[in-house]
Amino acid sequence: MAFKTMTILGGKGMLGTDLAVVASQRGLGVRIYDLPEFDITDGKQLEAAVSGSEVIVNCAAYTNVEKAESEIELANQVNGYAVGRLGEIAKDAGVPVLHISTDFVFDGMKAGWLNPDAVIAFFA
Ligand SMILES: NC(=O)c1ccc[n+]([C@@H]2O[C@H](COP(=O)([O-])OP(=O)(O)OC[C@H]3O[C@@H](n4cnc5c(N)ncnc54)[C@H](OP(=O)(O)O)[C@@H]3O)[C@@H](O)[C@H]2O)c1
Numbered sequence: 579m580a581f582k583t584m585t586i587l588g589g590k591g592m593l594g595t596d597l598a599v600v601a602s603q604r605g606l607g608v609r610i611y612d613l614p615e616f617d618i619t620d621g622k623q624l625e626a627a628v629s630g631s632e633v634i635v636n637c638a639a640y641t642n643v644e645k646a647e648s649e650i651e652l653a654n655q656v657n658g659y660a661v662g663r664l665g666e667i668a669k670d671a672g673v674p675v676l677h678i679s680t681d682f683v684f685d686g687m688k689a690g691w692l693n694p695d696a697v698i699a700f701f702a
Pocket residue numbers: 587588589590591592593594611612613616617618619636637638639640641656678679680681
């Protein structure tokens with residue numbers, strides 16, 4: 579399936595910025611969503627971002643590893659619950675989502691697909 583536009587959540591971050599440049603260079607229209615206008619933990623804002631999207635790449639993330647130890651709830655909301663909600667909303671809307679993880683969590687050594695509960699197994 580060929581897409582004409584790409585929605586990038588967290589599109590002002592390091593990865594999102596680079597992805598937006600590459601997508602534009604390849605002729606895609608880019609829709610950027612990021613703080614402070616867009617908060618991925620806000621269900622209504624998430625629905626609005628999904629609406630009208632052809633494909634979504636999620637680069638929005640709580641990435642301050644040290645601070646995450648004292649802001650556990652916020653880190654879980656952004657990196658966990660909001661991503662689950664994104665998946666549900668996008669599935670209902672028929673919009674594919676690519677979520678970027680990190681080699682801090684997955685070392686890339688596992689062959690085949692990772693199941694949604696893989697991260698829970700990792701920390702168990
Ligand atoms: N950069 C890499 O080389 C790399 C490599 C492997 C994996 N990744 C993964 O790619 C993802 C993005 O990484 P990054 O390096 O681009 O991080 P980043 O520069 O910190 O970008 C994350 C973006 O998400 C935004 N954000 C934070 N909380 C948000 C919220 N509640 N709602 C909406 N947006 C929010 C941040 O805004 P603020 O800056 O205002 O907080 C920022 O613009 C992460 O999951 C990371 O693990 C990155």
